Structure formats: structure tokens, C-alpha cells
Amino acid sequence: MGNTTLRGSKSSAAPGKSHHKSRLYEDLKHQILTLQLGPDEDLDEPGLCARYGLSRTPVREVFRRLSGEGYVDIREHRGARVAPMNHSTLRHFFLAAPMVYAAIGRLAVHHFTPGQLARLRDTQAQFRQACAAGDVAATVLCNNQFHAIIGEMSGNIYLQAGLSRLLVDHARIGHTFYQSHGARQSRRQELALSQHDQFIDAIAARDEAAIVRITFAHWELSRRNMEMFITLTGLIPDMPHEGAETLSI
Structure with a gap:
């Protein structure tokens, strides 16, 4: 019985490592x-090795893959860290984002498939559902x-590569946006939901002019959130004009 278990463990070792x-x-x-x-947070290589049951080589391979996709920054002799978000990166x-999003939208209306539209x-x-539940992640x-x-949907590998990199920071900025509360923020969230519905309708109608218009309107909403991302941690309570600000939508 013991030998059978041992042989089974050996034969499954490689798939196990791949899974981890x-x-x-x-x-x-x-x-x-x-x-x-x-x-900018440092990645704990020894801790990740222990937690996932991997040696340094596969962990570093994951770091390199994530580095190529824009998630991680690898520094020589200093290890890997989460990609920074500073003035330069922002x-x-x-x-770049509005130009890439608009170009992708224009191509998407001409090249989407019914399966992709259903997934959208x-x-x-x-x-x-996630918005209604308040599940930020x-x-x-x-x-x-x-x-x-x-x-x-755009079917363009060059634009998709750029979009993938942009979406890393899109998500990190968006996390601050969606974890905020208040009536003003709720209106912005509802606007984002409505614009997503408009994206779907424009794509389904193959309306290139509409998709460009919606893209820039959606982008303007994202652009406003940059201020929230920068000031959320300390400056908002000290801004006497905040309560007087109105939302134009």
C-alpha cells in the first residue's frame, strides 16, 4: 500500500508543480x-516559495511573466516588486488610454462575434451584481x-497588448473609485453601469460613431477619478469646497 502511494505521488509531482x-x-x-x-510593494520570494511549494526557479518564471504583462517590476539584485504607480506612470x-480605448472600440464594432457579445x-x-452587492474586488x-x-472583439493583437497593460492600472485606479461611498459616488457608479450598457448596444448595432462617443464619455468619468485616487488618503476631509461640488452628467 505504501509503495503504491509513493509511486502515485511521484507520477503526479510534475502536474502538481505546474498547478501550483x-x-x-x-x-x-x-x-x-x-x-x-x-x-511598489516587494514580493516575498522565499515566502511565496514556501506557501506554494515551489522552488525559486518557477517562482521567478512567474515573476518574469508578470513583468512582461505589466504587473511586476524586476530590479537587478533587488528582487521583484509590484509595478509602481507614480506621477510618471499615471x-x-x-x-495613452483614451486613444487605445477608442481605436479598440472602432475595430470591435466591425469584428465582434456573437459569442463575444454574449460574454460581454x-x-x-x-x-x-457586484456593484449592487458592494463587492469591490x-x-x-x-x-x-x-x-x-x-x-x-477588436481582433488586433497590437492594440490588445497595449490594452492588457493599461488594464492593470485601470483596475488599481478603479479599486479606489468603487470602494468610495456617498450619493455623489453612487451617481458616478450608476453612470458607469449605464455607459457599459451603451457600449453593448453600440457594438450590437455596429455603430462606430456611437462607440467612439461613448468611449470618450466613459473615459471622462475615469479621468475624474484620478483626483479621487490621488487625494483619497488624506486631502478630501480638508477640502472646504468638496461639499459644494456638483456632478455634471
């Missing part, structure tokens, strides 16, 4: 996108998945 490596990859992505691992994000509708339903991930599907 995949789980580490997915877990780190999830934790970075939902800010469980914050920007500036690049806010300059399903993701929107999940997004709405699920809301952020559903929002990212929604835009990633539109990227797939």
Missing part, C-alpha cells in the same frame, strides 16, 4: 489588481473583464 505555478500566477494577478498587494496611462452581456450582468475584476472582452 499557475495558482501563484493567478493569485498574484488578483492581489495586484485588487490592491491586496500595493504599488501620466503615461492618462495620455454576461460580464455586464456580473458587474451590475468583484466589481473591479468584472469591469476589467468587460473592457478586455471589447479588446478581444
Whole structure:
């Protein structure tokens, strides 16, 4: 009996390691996108090796893969850290994002498949559910998945690569947006939900002009959230004009 168990363990060792490596990859992505691992935070390589039952080599392979996708920054002789979000990265994000999103939307209306449109509708339903439940992590991930599907619809590998990188920071900024509360924030969230519905309708109608218009309106909402991302931790309570601000939608 003991020998049989031992042989079974040996034969399954390789698939087990592959599974642990995949789980580490997915877990780190999830934790970075939902800010469980914050920007600039060092990744504990020895701790991850122990937790996932992996040697340093596969863990470093995961780091390299995540680095290529924009989640992780690998520094020579200093290990890996979560990709930073500083003035420079945010500036690049806010300059590039509207151009990439608009180009993707224009292609998506011409190249989407019925299956992709069905997935987009399903993701929107999940997004709405997550918003209603106040599940910030699920809301952020559903929002990212929604835009990633539109990227797939474009059928353009170059734009999809750029979108994938943008969505890393899109999620991290979005996490701050969706965890905020108050009537003003609720109106913004409802507007985001409504704009997602408009995306679906424009794509289904193959209306290129509408998708561009909605993309820039949706982007304007995201742009406003940049101020929230920067000031949320300490400046908002000290802004005497905050209560007087009105939302124009």
C-alpha cells in the first residue's frame, strides 16, 4: 500500500508543480489588481516559495511573466516588486488610454462575434451584481473583464497588448473609485453601469460613431477619478469646497 502511494505521488509531482505555478500566477494577478498587494510593494520570494511549494526557479518564471504583462517590476539584485504607480506612470496611462480605448472600440464594432457579445452581456450582468452587492474586488475584476472582452472583439493583437497593460492600472485606479461611498459616488457608479450598457448596444448595432462617443464619455468619468485616487488618503476631509461640488452628467 505504501509503495503504491509513493509511486502515485511521484507520477503526479510534475502536474502538481505546474498547478501550483499557475495558482501563484493567478493569485498574484488578483492581489495586484485588487490592491491586496500595493504599488511598489516587494514580493516575498522565499515566502511565496514556501506557501506554494515551489522552488525559486518557477517562482521567478512567474515573476518574469508578470513583468512582461505589466504587473511586476524586476530590479537587478533587488528582487521583484509590484509595478509602481507614480506621477510618471499615471501620466503615461492618462495620455495613452483614451486613444487605445477608442481605436479598440472602432475595430470591435466591425469584428465582434456573437459569442463575444454574449460574454460581454454576461460580464455586464456580473458587474451590475457586484456593484449592487458592494463587492469591490468583484466589481473591479468584472469591469476589467468587460473592457478586455471589447479588446478581444477588436481582433488586433497590437492594440490588445497595449490594452492588457493599461488594464492593470485601470483596475488599481478603479479599486479606489468603487470602494468610495456617498450619493455623489453612487451617481458616478450608476453612470458607469449605464455607459457599459451603451457600449453593448453600440457594438450590437455596429455603430462606430456611437462607440467612439461613448468611449470618450466613459473615459471622462475615469479621468475624474484620478483626483479621487490621488487625494483619497488624506486631502478630501480638508477640502472646504468638496461639499459644494456638483456632478455634471
